[in-house]
Amino acid sequence: MTTPIYTAKAAKDWENRWFKDGNSSFGLMKQASLALCLHIIDFIDKNNIAQADIIAWCGVGNNGGDGYLTAKYLAERLDNKHFNVQIIAPNPPKSADAVRARSPCTGMPMCDDVGGVIRKFEKVIHLDALFGNRPDRELDKAYQDIIHAFNAQTGTKIALDVPSGLHPDRGIPMPVCADVDMTLCVMGLKMGLFVGVAKDFVGKVINLPLIPPDDELLAVAYLSDKPKIPTRQSTAHKGDFDTVAVVGGHRCMGGAVIMASQMAMSMGAGRVTAVCHTTHHNAMLTRSPNVMVADIDEMSAGGLVGFDRVAFGMGLGRDAWAEMIFDKVMDGVAHHAFDRVVLDADALYFLAKNPCKLPDHVICTPHSAESARLLGVSVADVDNDKLGTLYRLHERYGGQWVIKGANTLSFDGTRVQVCPFGNAFMATAGMGDVLAGMLIGADMSVYDVVAWHALMGDRLADGAMFGIHACDMAGVAGEMV
Structure with missing residues (x-):
């Protein structure tokens, strides 16, 4: 309700x-x-x-x-x-x-x-x-x-x-x-x-x-309630659930893609592949051996066709190599009907440089600074009018939008929802990467995933002194079912 x-x-x-x-x-x-x-x-x-x-x-x-x-x-x-x-x-x-x-x-x-x-x-x-x-x-x-x-x-x-x-x-x-x-x-x-x-x-x-x-x-909007966690049939097998690709991870930035991949698996994806620089493969398999790995340099423009869902941009970087990867992935997004695509972090940087209309199944997850870059305005302009920013982002780019921050706002093109959960301890590196992984791993609405992410942060923050680690979020996912 x-x-x-x-x-x-x-x-x-x-x-x-x-x-x-x-x-x-x-x-x-x-x-x-x-x-x-x-x-x-x-x-x-x-x-x-x-x-x-x-x-x-x-x-x-x-x-x-x-x-x-x-x-x-x-x-x-x-x-x-x-x-x-x-x-x-x-x-x-x-x-x-x-x-x-x-x-x-x-x-x-x-x-x-x-x-x-x-x-x-x-x-x-x-x-x-x-x-x-x-x-x-x-x-x-x-x-x-x-x-x-x-x-x-x-x-x-x-x-x-x-x-x-x-x-x-x-x-x-x-x-x-x-x-x-x-x-x-x-x-x-x-x-x-x-x-x-x-x-x-x-x-x-x-x-x-x-x-x-x-x-x-x-x-003008609706306040999210605590989400209902989906249940599974006793006879379910991994083929009943989404096959997911997490694409990112420049040579020096592997943590983001590792956290997003692990979170996608924790949220119920059937199979998860981390498509990243080979430098991070050992770390990925050590951290979460149930996640598969693939070399991002060997990915072709059509290399993501076998996946149901794709999260893209975490730890991608902003150099010429990263822009080449962006072009490949976005070509795939334009020509293949994925169930869900999440654009986060550096993918949003390149989207601002190369604006295009996005299909309805694409979810963009900017914070205030990224929203400002996407619209060519100041961060103050965004923070002083979050609701208007949400509408303008959708008008310019299409797709679905999640503006992260205190009381995260989500918009699927028809309805705005406000997440009342979460806390200031979540203001730490990696929280957005974790959210991206949740969005492609969970068989839930955008609104419910955002609420669950914030509630997990509230669980971790209980008793915290200064901050919490985004990499610990996967550990509390099962506790909240």
Whole structure:
């Protein structure tokens, strides 16, 4: 089951259609605030928090209104001997619903900056209700200072809808944003929570559905769930599964093709051949004797016809020899209907130099820098608009695309999917090579392979001190079946 993700405009239009159908905007605010309140209480219970200060930072708009009512509901439902609920309102509310939401908070402790807060307990929970799903332009200095003050506080921080100052579609600070431990999303998940640098700021993202989607509501992407691992018939034999070629491995760069080959075998390929420089054959057979080897220099333009799937580019290099190999392989891709082809690493370098339209079964797996080279833009351009980059890559080159990084995005030409798994320990050499091997070895969708790759990284990262080794990924594949 995948969860839809929306643009900020789509969510706002959905909300407005709800109101046009005769539903109350203030009623929806109360519904949202109650849902937020109950989830915060559930968080308090699950974390055995016996007493705490709870401070709601409320802005002038409807997100501020959510903050006022959430604070009010928390004060009503929590024992005031053990929970001290207060409100920081730097400015008075402006929207009609926010004004109405503040009214029942009369009598609650309220101040206009953090200096007025009266602390009673060691633990503190801060609620960010300053802007929510709003900033599509740079915040002025006064609001930037408020967010800096919020971030300077200790304790648990929870954003109500979208961390204040984070662009709700592009996931970049405008130019600063609240840094929280948890984001409670109302009116659907927003794309900006999963792209750009959002993962550094949003914490755990939780969706709190409020109203049913209507026929006009269209998702811009979907959030991947944990994949279902395919099962096998008891009578299966190796001929039932794909015959795979992993092509790459320049004289001085054998590790990438070795890891990709080993991973393809671990993911269920029937037979795997590493087509690489002969320098690496002994290392390949020593590391994984069930992988066959072939001399890349003896490969003809039609030499890959006997394979079902091909991964190409890992450790290929960028010299004239590598470009000659690229031309041979791409000629084969153009004239033979493989089940799946993965272009990674140096194959993408040469694709940028020699652009061409790719068949639908070709999957390209660039990171941000490779994406930038393929489009002739800067890395910042890519990181500031990952979703747009994905569409532009598909428009220019065809094929399927996986932009690797925090919350990897995948696009098969019809549907964008976001992988919420993975961790910063995976930022290490070889992780992309392993993914390429998984993509040609597994009988799974691109989306599920990407999710499984990230979950394997999460398994390896458990207890890690600094980083993990990509070559260890194959060892955890079987543990997760």
